[in-house]
Amino acid sequence: MATYNTSEFKSGMKIMQDGDPCTIVENEFVKPGKGQAFSRVKIKNLKTGRVVDRTFKSGESVEAADVMESELQYLYSDGEFWNFMDAETFEQIAADKTAVGDSYKWLKEQDLVTLTLWNGVPIAVTPPNFVTLTVTETDPGLKGDTASGGGKPATLETGAVVRVPLFIEIGESLKIDTRSGEYVSRAKD
Amino acid sequence: MPNYRSSLSCRDRLQRRAMMYSQIREFFARHDVLEVETPVFSQAGNTDPAISSVVADFSSEPVAQSSVNLSDNSAENLFNQSINKSDKRYAHSSPEFAMKRLLANGSGAIYQICKVFRKEECGRLHNPEFSMLEWYRPGLTYHQLMDEIAELLISLGLTAAVERISYAELFQLHLKLDVLNASVNDLKACAIENGLEVIGFDDDYDAWTSMLLANLIEPKLGADNPVFVFDYPVSQAALASVREIDNVAERFELYINGIEVANGYQELTDANAYRERFEQDNKKRILSGLPEINMDNRLLNDLSSGLPDSSGVALGLDRLLMILSGEKNIKEVMSFDFQNI
Numbered sequence A: 001m002a003t004y005n006t007s008e009f010k011s012g013m014k015i016m017q018d019g020d021p022c023t024i025v026e027n028e029f030v031k032p033g034k035g036q037a038f039s040r041v042k043i044k045n046l047k048t049g050r051v052v053d054r055t056f057k058s059g060e061s062v063e064a065a066d067v068m069e070s071e072l073q074y075l076y077s078d079g080e081f082w083n084f085m086d087a088e089t090f091e092q093i094a095a096d097k098t099a100v101g102d103s104y105k106w107l108k109e110q111d112l113v114t115l116t117l118w119n120g121v122p123i124a125v126t127p128p129n130f131v132t133l134t135v136t137e138t139d140p141g142l143k144g145d146t147a148s149g150g151g152k153p154a155t156l157e158t159g160a161v162v163r164v165p166l167f168i169e170i171g172e173s174l175k176i177d178t179r180s181g182e183y184v185s186r187a188k189d
Numbered sequence B: 001m002p003n004y005r006s007s008l009s010c011r012d013r014l015q016r017r018a019m020m021y022s023q024i025r026e027f028f029a030r031h032d033v034l035e036v037e038t039p040v041f042s043q044a045g046n047t048d049p050a051i052s053s054v055v056a057d058f059s060s061e062p063v064a065q066s067s068v069n070l071s072d073n074s075a076e077n078l079f080n081q082s083i084n085k086s087d088k089r090y091a092h093s094s095p096e097f098a099m100k101r102l103l104a105n106g107s108g109a110i111y112q113i114c115k116v117f118r119k120e121e122c123g124r125l126h127n128p129e130f131s132m133l134e135w136y137r138p139g140l141t142y143h144q145l146m147d148e149i150a151e152l153l154i155s156l157g158l159t160a161a162v163e164r165i166s167y168a169e170l171f172q173l174h175l176k177l178d179v180l181n182a183s184v185n186d187l188k189a190c191a192i193e194n195g196l197e198v199i200g201f202d203d204d205y206d207a208w209t210s211m212l213l214a215n216l217i218e219p220k221l222g223a224d225n226p227v228f229v230f231d232y233p234v235s236q237a238a239l240a241s242v243r244e245i246d247n248v249a250e251r252f253e254l255y256i257n258g259i260e261v262a263n264g265y266q267e268l269t270d271a272n273a274y275r276e277r278f279e280q281d282n283k284k285r286i287l288s289g290l291p292e293i294n295m296d297n298r299l300l301n302d303l304s305s306g307l308p309d310s311s312g313v314a315l316g317l318d319r320l321l322m323i324l325s326g327e328k329n330i331k332e333v334m335s336f337d338f339q340n341i
Helices: A097-106 B010-030 B075-084 B096-104 B142-155 B167-175 B184-193 B205-220 B271-287 B297-305 B317-325
Strands: A002-004 A014-017 A022-030 A038-045 A051-057 A061-063 A067-077 A081-085 A092-096 A112-120 A121-126 A130-136 A152-156 A160-165 A173-177 A180-185 B056-059 B088-091 B110-117 B129-138 B161-168 B229-231 B247-254 B258-266 B310-315
Touching: A002 B167, A014 A038, A014 A061, A038 B205, A061 A112, A081 A121, A092 A097, A092 A112, A092 A121, A097 A121, A130 B317, A152 A173, A160 A173, A160 A180, B010 B110, B010 B142, B010 B317, B096 B110, B096 B129, B096 B297, B096 B310, B129 B142, B129 B317, B142 B229, B142 B247, B142 B258, B142 B310, B161 B167, B184 B205, B205 B229, B258 B317, B271 B297, B310 B317
Parallel strands: B161 B229
Antiparallel strands: A002 A061, A014 A022, A022 A038, A038 A051, A067 A081, A067 A112, A081 A092, A112 A121, A130 A152, A130 A173, A152 A160, A173 A180, B056 B088, B110 B129, B129 B310, B229 B247, B247 B258, B258 B310
């Protein structure tokens, strides 16, 4: 079993905490001139996304987590599993609902997304920061309206609902920021 | 010079340090404190279990057997044989022991600006090689020394006023904790109450108090004015004298903007007391699986007729310079940091 000592801690390192794979977001070395050294660490649970602060006495060891990220192409979903493919090896892998989480809203067939694998099993799916999706449903557009104003909800091809400006119409392609879930602009063809 | 991220030019940042050093030297000249220099490398090391000393190898390169005549007892050959021996020396983690030997030999008030070395200390506020200002004042109490440090800070233009609070009052004020009488369980409860998640501290009172101080109190310390925290738990006396009647160690630390800047003592004066502290340190080292460190017998010998009643302090100059120039990382005040040389 691989372990890391606190002196090896650095951001991006993958470790096991509370039985879950986690990543070190931030690590600060703290040492009083006279006294015990320790590491103040921000840790993100890769399954839940929860971030906690934890203080480790220097010299403590933690178990390494076998976590890797790979970029795969999204193929399709059967409602229970989401299927992805390595574009080079054509190897396919399926992620379940827990791993996909809220990311399902931004998964468009053929798009490249990042899968986080723990011991070879997908635990998280991260869509690209920006995706282009088509409007399938929204109230009729208002002529002459500019980007200002209150906006309206629009349903996109993946089922996601975002607020869009009033002039947007069904069938248009929109650029969406997946991190905030917000409309950015009309997609340039 | 490469890798400078700050907006300050190379010349500007070098000048800041040079200016601070010249102001410090002027200050001590006015106060009749003598600048001294002591060796970096010593045969004896610092026994403090929390400090890991750098070891330098001064052994001579191996000499071909035929060139050394073992039956020749001439002075020259004996000398050659003696320097062929292994000679590993500790780089000082502070110039404390050598300066105390000078004090015991009648130096009077002295100060030193020097580089010191500590293994495994690297971070936003740490560089394994850093600059220290250390000074000793025979005849001054540790509270009088705090006055003098305050004067120095004022003369550097850092502040107009310096505050003081005892270690016990500090924990009472921030954590409602009677820290000097607290059990390890009380300290754990306090950590939990304040939402801290802590790993590996076992039942070590000193580690818990250090951790509570650093996580919960330190960030707020010295935000308005620099503040001295004084009178530490006896178990954290280091080489400070203990005031039995209050059961505290006459030790102080200076904090500015949440950063620990200096550590000082009412100095122990008795050689036997030093020997006992060194022995305790080595016991703790063995318990934690750390190497034992040869205690400094030359220091103990020089102290055999006692150290004059003195106070002394060590102050981190890189951190002071960080604060003076508003930098957030110690790298920003160094010509080259440890990763970059």
